[in-house]
Amino acid sequence: MKRTQSAFTLVELLVVIAIIGVLVGLLLPAVQAAREAARRMSCSNNFKQIGLGIHNYHSAFKQLPIHGSGTYVPSGRDLWDQPSPVNGYTGTSNHRLSMLVGLTPFIEQQALWEQISNPLSFNTNGSTRTPPWQAMGPRPDEINYPPYATDIPTFRCPSDPGIGLPALGRTNYAACTGDSSYRSRDPYLNVNEVGEDGSVTNPYTASAGTAGHSNAAHRGMFVLTRGMKFRDTIDGLSNTVMCGEITTDLGNNDARTSLPRGDGVGVTGERQNCHLNPSFLEATLDPLRPRFWIAGRNINANWGRGFHWHDCMPVYTQMHTILPPNKQICTDANGAGHGDLVATASSQHQGGAHVLMGDGAVKYITDSIEAGNSRNPVVFLNGTAANNNYPGAKSPFGLWGALGSRGASEIIDSEF
Template identity: 50%
Template sequence: MKSGEKPSRGGFTLVELLVVIAIIGVLVGLLLPAVQAAREAARRMSCSNNFKQLGLALHNYHSAYNRLPMQGVGTKSGTVDGPLAGGANVFGSFFDHNVMQLSALVGLTPFMEQQALWEQISNPLFVDHNQNGTVDTGELYPAMGPTPQEIDGELYTPYLTEMQTLRCPSDPGRGLPAQGRTNYALCQGDSPLLSLYGNRGTTLAVDVAGAGWFTWGGARASQAGQRGVFKTHEFTGFRDVLDGLSNTIAMGEIATYLGDRDVRTSARTGQGAEGYITRCDGFTDPQRPRFWLSTATVDVADNPAFAGKARGYRWASHIPCQSSCFTIKPPNSLICANNSDDAGVFGMSSNHQGGAHVLMTDGAVKFITDSIEAGNQDSPTPTRAGPDTNIGGKSLYGLWGALGTRASRETIDAEF
């Protein structure tokens, strides 16, 4: 090296840099799916743990009261029409009672480490909406709150609370227009009949026979339709689960609506008295089978004002679309109904690959795949007009239906 010359420094050529970058890109491409899979496995385990906590809550509740919490519980006035009687009375202006529209999840709150929330709900509550320091109309709520629907649900703050125990980490849904999401729903068996009314009419009087709903008796209709662990407006207990606690589903996982036309979380409506049972398949988009056609009537998508018709939007509401599930169609199938918040096929679903979690009545948590045997999907369930067939009989929906019924004397001898 000549005097005065600077020593040369070694370096990478452009080609070498490009090769290194390409290698790093390949490695990232190989590792990213593994990282994502590990994250989803962790989220799935967290979801399963949430269900275990709910199972403990159910058993602790049963130990305390010798029965399970009621789906469709609450307070009522003896002079005002009951659920879905129509008009503003039901949806928006009940400040003195809640028309027995609370889900069983409300009663579970003190048993899943939500004692403070339960204290708010079970006592009179003042919410200063007008922020003037005085009690104005609609700001003082009674014990157990108003109906968790529409206007009242937006104002009554305890119902808006999102609890981590009720949320699956894999579900990205957050915030409005939802009013307290839940990814876990109460199983009501293999028939949607009476899942909204129970064996009561619009005035909440026991047995709807002669009230224009059934010609064959409300009690028999309840036997034919309410076949799951949970029954609307009626208490049940472990003693009623004749098929065995380990063979009967108590709760199922549901995905919540994300503002799209997902067939699992927004119901195809207007199907008539019987058409909603299994006959919505022709309205899915052939190019995107997980979504409804743009021409199909999906109230929550076509009219965002119908937030009550979005899956899992209100944990405190007993409306079937919000907090109930059925074992008719396999997990992650479409949902459809006559009216989306009325009786219909509201199945189980999840954002996990290939299936959804269920909570068995004995507290065990299982992952059910989409391919579970589900019998003849063209089999009709009982309707308001009858016939009153299959009361106490085996499920028409195969192993899946059998897992949802509590007292059909079915023997489960297959792996699930």
């Protein structure tokens, strides 16, 4: 009796392979979506840790961590000046440290805080430094200073792949400085006065002029160099954005993270924003990829969004509630990150970005949030009722702007 051996035919095998391929094709997007959901949850948890740290800081010191702190040597007029070396030291932090620096002991980074707050005798590569780095660190772009080059996991969104030079330690979380970008690089306290003989007097003394501009325009929970308190948030902590998520620059001409060089790079005057200059956007944004600058645009590679977690300058650790999330950065300062930027929240998540509210809650704000008139000039000291940008005016940037201003008596009566 002859036995017959059963087996798959070639056609049957190909059918099975095709079915498996179809199933994999159907399941792969679901797996990727699940992974992104997990990364987004991790990002939200990081923000909650930052919020808890800020509240614990406020409980300890009766104020928020100062955005714009650090030591100072009177040798330059502005925060972006790099002070000259003194007694072998490489300048100073020059009131350029972000609020994230003071937060380090409250997010389980006590060892890093000890390195910053005390003289440090070694470099990033481990070599001995003589004399040691001074307490509170050198100028913010010093690559050889180990704390500045440290990536802190709590400050990083797992969906953001950015890593390495020209950035130092990156951050995906920035202080909200409100719904006006006017003089967002200028401190609440006046910079030092330099006499004709070169002498310097009263560095960072209070100035009625500077403080007046700051009081009118700087309406966020954080104000540069100023000790802010929860009680300053008159509109309510649950109604006011304290920090926002930002995506870091990947060197790919992303308009949300990179600054193009050249005159007229987007803002027509400090008190306006790039949407007042639509011809610039039409000529500079890639029509096929509207979130990217056109190929060949001269980008300032050293001023990428989120490049220095320790630096208080607008491009690194500030965000505004002017343009909706994931809109382009605009600057009037020739592509320099120390200029007056219109820089909103952004992320590598789909369709929006996280914000940290004053009460510690983390919200996900979509790109489609109601943001008023994007071509309205921002609020400043000499604004007018006709332009809806006088001091104390309700935000011209709708619900999004209202969430960023701490004391314009705006009522948030809808879910967002």
